[in-house]
Amino acid sequence: MSSFKDFCSKKTVIGLGLGQFLSLLTTFTGSASSELAKRGINAPTSQSFINYVLLAIVYGSIVLYRKKALKAKWYFYVPLGLVDVEANYLVVKAYQYTSLTSVMLLDCWTIPCVMLLTWLFLKTKYRFRKIAGVVVCVAGLVMVIFSDVHAGDRAGGTSPLKGDALVIAAATLYAVTNVSEEFLVKNADRVELMAMLGTCGAIVSAIQIGIIERNELKSIRWTAGAAIPFAGFSVAMFMFYSLVPVLLQVSGSTMLNLSLLTSDMWSIVIRVIAYNEMVDWLYYLAFAVVVIGLIIYSVGEKEEDQRRADIADEESEHDKHAYKKCPSRN
Template identity: 45%
Template sequence: MERKEAWRLALVLFLGQLVSFFIAIASFTSSLIAELGTDTPLTQSWFTYLSLSLVYGAVFLFRGQRLMVPWYWYLALAIVDVQGNYLIVKAYQYTSITSVTLLDCWTIPWVIILTWIALGTRYSPWQFVGAAVCVLGLGLVLLSDVGVSGGGGSKPIIGDTLVIAGTVCYAFSNVGEERPSRVIGNARDIWGASWYLQATNYVCFAITGFPNMLSAVLERKDLESVKWSATMICLFGGFAAATFLFYTVVPFVMKMSGATLFNLSLLTSDMWAVAIRVFFYHDQVDWLYYLAFGLVAIGLIIYSVKENNTANGGDPEALQYERIPQESSAVNGQHETCSDTNTERA
């Protein structure tokens, strides 16, 4: 492996762990909010999209950025993303954080199936081995976590069903982000991928605007019963900040590695949650956590190395996919704009 490829691999793994850390903070704050008796998933998600829209929506409009894929693609992706967040946050009211973490792994097989069908991605046997090692590592975490996370929730069947439905939404969202980010990245380097998700988040806010008007009715009693202490405000703010940073880093991971490695990286979120728990509550860490983290790290490296080998030495046609409508014209338009700008400067 060349030095450049090694640095790229290290960067991908680092960014993957960064998003995993952010999702761990979001899960931790959501579980604490649920433990305090607050059930306002729409309001929680709304603050996330509000912060994303205020920052990236303003920049997007200020720079006069052009949408590089059709508007309805953003709309569809925003709908499934909003729905996925709602279902997962709602699940914390009915089941334990351990169950949510375990069932959230269902995103991985959904993503593998969807990337195989929609993107034409072909996985090598070693990539499946790497994914299996990652899941095995998470299994050790959950084995160690039995009896520690406390309780199975008030209605575990309902909560588990919500999580599984949420993973389907997340899978469609992840694959939907990966597909156009490839074209955008080719048109305007890796930073172009971030503009795609930023525009999507702007649409997400528009979509959640209507549900949150409904939340004045659906969650009115819950909001009225919330005791807005400094702790509660910090938890809502922490959730919004963590998810804001999560959505900011995600497009870079999607562009550099894809949806499957992204979801495999999220398997360490439970381990980061343990680190957070140790920091706040000074809990004892079981030795299985260290072994589990090592297994997930090994699995990610196996998957990433074989992914690079497949991309570099595999059949180029296997890595191609059909562009969605208007992608080609949008990308060509960007190239023409860049050419005109360079001509004027010359």
């Protein structure tokens, strides 16, 4: 009964629901990127640039309207913007060299990196139940990777080792940005974070576009078939970036990365519903396993929060009794 109440708590439900919505947005951005790649458009930095501009305009306007000083020093956001831009660039670039299966598998490297960084810098404690939830989630993803659905992806790309190295580098950078955002959300301000990340990301992206993608942009023929997925990608990314801090504040960066493991599975569900495609039964089982892992992780978090609250109450009561027993100085 206690576990059921933990599962139905507002914090757990919001964490699970928001995590899966973010996973759906990731699926949409991946589909849009795939459509652009089919049309010969290879401009990953330019795709992210619109998102950063939207963040800077929307959230920057709110910050200016407040007319308040930044809670965190502005120069903290510069390396964050640089790391975020390069992480987005590297993971898209990796698809040119390695297989989809390799990207899926190696992208899991973000999870242990996040757990290590949060343990070192944010002092997050991971008890057995949380670790068990992580293991179950990764096991569900491994089931997807080794299913027959991805048999055609195992052949690898033109340079698998190079592509795998890019994915590992991107996953490490994503871990750094997720943990940094979690710290800033909990210690500074969510709107300020989005405004400064958008501003710094837009500046870094603009410089990188001028150096790397200028010629590519000139050669693009902006037909409706190219403009629609490009715009859709930018809107989905803006929504994703806007909601990520909310999940970080509610459940933390580890929960975020665990939730995103289901993005590939959502793409399969969409293909089944929209195109009536037949998929391997192992996909449905894998999806269920990942969801179970998320629930285990979330319930464990609820119990730990309650345990910390009980300890705090006990310490408060102890202090009160100690104060009453203390003889008067008068």
